[in-house]
Amino acid sequence: MFCRQVQSHLDDYILDRIDKELFDQIDNHLKECLNCQKHLAKNKQLIVALKSLPTPDPGDHYWQQMEDSILSRVGKQTDISSEDLVHTSDSRLTSVSRYLIPLAASILLLLGSLLSDEFDSDLNMSSKRNVDYTISSQMYGHQNETSYSELTAFTALFIGIPGSPDKYISLSQTLGGY
Amino acid sequence: MEITVKDLVQRFIDGDQEAFALLIGRFKKRVYSVAFQMLGNHLDADDVTQEAFVRIYNRREQLKNVDYFASFLMRIATNYAIDLIRWKQKGFISIDADNETPGSPKIELVDKTDRPDQIIENKELLDIIKQAIKKLPPRQRATVILHDLEGFSKKEVAGILQCPQATVRSNLHIARTKLRKWLQKDDKGR
Numbered sequence: 001m002f003c004r005q006v007q008s009h010l011d012d013y014i015l016d017r018i019d020k021e022l023f024d025q026i027d028n029h030l031k032e033c034l035n036c037q038k039h040l041a042k043n044k045q046l047i048v049a050l051k052s053l054p055t056p057d058p059g060d061h062y063w064q065q066m067e068d069s070i071l072s073r074v075g076k077q078t079d080i081s082s083e084d085l086v087h088t089s090d091s092r093l094t095s096v097s098r099y100l101i102p103l104a105a106s107i108l109l110l111l112g113s114l115l116s117d118e119f120d121s122d123l124n125m126s127s128k129r130n131v132d133y134t135i136s137s138q139m140y141g142h143q144n145e146t147s148y149s150e151l152t153a154f155t156a157l158f159i160g161i162p163g164s165p166d167k168y169i170s171l172s173q174t175l176g177g178y
Numbered sequence: 179m180e181i182t183v184k185d186l187v188q189r190f191i192d193g194d195q196e197a198f199a200l201l202i203g204r205f206k207k208r209v210y211s212v213a214f215q216m217l218g219n220h221l222d223a224d225d226v227t228q229e230a231f232v233r234i235y236n237r238r239e240q241l242k243n244v245d246y247f248a249s250f251l252m253r254i255a256t257n258y259a260i261d262l263i264r265w266k267q268k269g270f271i272s273i274d275a276d277n278e279t280p281g282s283p284k285i286e287l288v289d290k291t292d293r294p295d296q297i298i299e300n301k302e303l304l305d306i307i308k309q310a311i312k313k314l315p316p317r318q319r320a321t322v323i324l325h326d327l328e329g330f331s332k333k334e335v336a337g338i339l340q341c342p343q344a345t346v347r348s349n350l351h352i353a354r355t356k357l358r359k360w361l362q363k364d365d366k367g368r
Contacts, residue, residue, distance in 0.1 A: 011350075015329065046354055046361075049307055050326045055211040058220065066224065067202050070231045074198070 001029045006036050014040070014047050187247050191238050202231055205248065208328070209255045215323045216259045218312055226262065230255035249337045256324070256338055260316040310360045318353040321346055 006029045012018045013026050030036055183204070189197035206227060213226035233254050234241075244250045311319055317339065324330045324338060325346070332350075336343045 011325070012331075015326075017329070017331065042358070043354065046358055047326050049303075049361075050311075050322065050357075053215065053304060053307060053311075053327060055214050056220070057207075063206060066206060066228060067199065070202055070228050070235075071195070071199060073228065073232050074235045 001025050003029075003033060003036055006030070006033070007039050010036075010040055010043055011047070014044050015051075183247050187241055187244075191241050198235060201247070205251055206231070208248070209251060212252060212323060212328055213255055213259050215311070215327055216256070216316075216319060217262060218308055222259075222262060226255055226259045229258050233258070246334075246337070249334055252324070252330075252338045253340065256320050260320060263316045263319070306361070307357075310357050313360065314353050314356060318349045318356075321349040322353045322357070325350055 006026050009018060009022065009026055013023065018026075030040060181200070183201070186197045186201050186204075190201060209230050210223050210227045213230075214220065214223035217223055217226065230251060234251055237254075241247065241250065311322065314322065320339060321335055324335045325332065330338065332343050332346045335346045339346070
């Protein structure tokens, strides 16, 4: 065997991880080669030192506790993931409703605003036909207020603002007046 | 007849909790030992051991493509231990592998005796070796511990640390050279 080959197997030779045939070959080489003997001595000292480092055994009670702890952690994770699934679907619903209500309110506001404009233009035409300019202005002001009340009540009714039924009633009365 | 690891792993993948418990029983001491040597204290070793098994439980689907359960488990444990070491190093003193820790105790090095194993029984000496190992960078430390202490082959260490065998050989050589140097320094300084 060549020195290079021997040195590549020295770790395994020290740690007794090679078959007998290779072990004997290295052994024979080492008897004759001083350089490889030095390599062996250098590595053996350190490896033997490292191998002698003890790992404390915390005892059977600890091992049992650790095993229980791992199984408990794993069990909890499984429970949590199931809860997470439920919780996630709940929170999705909550988040949907959280965004749906303002969206509905915004659509209603927009519709109300459009209706209001249409109502105002009808009123202007009516004023020009039937009454003089002063009365028409008063009527316009009154109607304008009504249209905003209508809008507020209409929106409040749908988004559930407290007190909205009163406003809705006053709106109905106002509308009834026309 | 004892159930093979392969069978246990298959049962574990199929959702058998008992198989998982049996795997913990078989490998816990080895994982703990590696973790203890790498981190040097019981609390961290306990943390790493538990975390490794919890992580492997969460990744059990990946085990379908794993040939060696022990290597995969050790990979998870070692990676976590390396993260822990790096985290601690960032939080405390930056350990420079080429500098001797000031005030470290001195050592009676083993090369003066024909029977080093007897000398190493000395507790002080063991503590000094432990301190020297702690000065190694995390991956070199893992390499030395897995190969020299725990008896994994270079191929297995390469699998655990996910690097080429040449890197394992190189890390092993560098780590041993450093350890020898530090231990000899301690010896001369005494």
